[in-house]
Amino acid sequence: MDDTLDKQWVEDLVRATIEEDLAGGVDVTTTATVEPDQVSVAELVARADGVVAGLQIAELVLRLVAGKEEVEIEHSVADGAAVKAGDVLMTIRGKTRQLLTAERTTLNLLCHLSGVATLTRRWVDAVDGTGAVIRDTRKTMPLLRSLEKYAVRCGGGKNHRMGLSDAALIKDNHVIAAGGVAEAFRLVRKAYPDISVEVEVDSVDDALIAVESGAELILLDNMAVPLLREAVAKVAGRARLEASGGLTLEAAREVAETGVDFLAVGALTHSAPVLDIAMDLQET
Template sequence: MSLPHYAQHDLTSTVRHALAEDIGDGDITAQLIPAAEQALARVITREQAIICGQAWVDEVFKQVDPSVTVDWKVSDGELAQPDQVLFELSGSARSLLTGERAALNFLQLLSGTATTCKHYADIVAGTTVKLLDTRKTIPGLRNAQKYAVTQGGCFNHRIGLYDAFLIKENHIAACGGINNAVNTAKQQAPGKLVEIEVESLEELKLALDAGADIVMLDNFTLAMMRDSVALTNGKAKLEASGNVTDETLLPIAETGVDYISIGGLTKHCRAVDLSMRFV
């Protein structure tokens, strides 16, 4: 399985931290089991879900005990049904139990994120809009959640504060206006995308004149979005943001905007119900 570079970047350290906070100086309950005891375990989902997190599960058991075998029955991005076996584990009973919680924590959260994204992606499946995540992620798990977003059929906005500009109201005020903010961004980091948030059609015109690559339409009405699409006429990409719900999502998509950003893709996800049982 090939992960995008941003997800690979902190995979090992993220798993190491998760294991450290759970195991501490030793799993005292697992020590009740004879060291030589071997076991086979199956992990199932108790509900329908888009599965995501294979690399994190593999890394957990690699760090706990490299001799543990993980046999996957599904792939990331695959829809699993209730009671379906996701993977089997074989090896030291102690190791399987020690790694269980950290592995399932990653898998249930990332599968929950992917499942939430699939729900939203299905709503706009008949349009050309791309649904984008935001930086509203669980601290320390941004890269993992960003990957999960892609497995649910949505797309990544910028990963962090370093890979693209997103100039908002306070930035504009501190820079002395939209034109100054956009021009300074292009001078400081040529080649990086410059996106700017606007709150009116007048500000949209200023952003287009300044040469912004993407313009975020903050809490625009549907009529204003349609006017923005006509006014922009392909000069920049348009991103709608704010008050996006199941009910408003499709009407927003049908205005013709290029992107819709939704914080709920990562911050409103519900963990998938998983279970591990020894066979």
């Protein structure tokens, strides 16, 4: 499993998703139709082209349901791999009842994370060669942030802050509450002198105020391409710039070519369609 993921937290999350499906009972359909000792081989198969993320999470689901010694798993690809429809991602051998009981939870997580990775790769490809970096946001599904941000990395993107305490982002409401961009920056820097601080602005003038206040990272919120170009020219390398708000995949390259350093894309996590993946039992 990726070293940045808290293994115990992931296991607790997976156990909760399994319990959600079983609700303290049993898989009644599988129990009724499958003999207890029946053994099967199943394959996880991509039904569409995309980028895979979450294979180790899928394996964890299977092992928790089937028992670590009761299931044999062979990976055909690794997280971050580009796959085609029909590609086998994983082969599993174990008790048929347990494989079928684990199927939906396995696919829910794997399809979602692979969907995030797939969408991220599209954005990364769209800005390839411009020097701009695609970053995620905190617009994630509750409790899935660590996994979704991992999937963004699998797709070639980079992570913004994980939460509210590892970096500061001064947004418009903070500016209003503090009485201005410069004052908001001063207060954050005074309270947390060692933390990374990003300032959100919606005008070139405020971007320059942020730079003159000492900001090294500025978020340009909902700015049209001409304003982005103007901001890049006037900031002139004194701070890194991040475009955010209203971005679309179709316009990503045009935005990146303005010279901004980052594109912050909430859609990577809040609007990614799943990658269609199936679990197919093999006939014996």
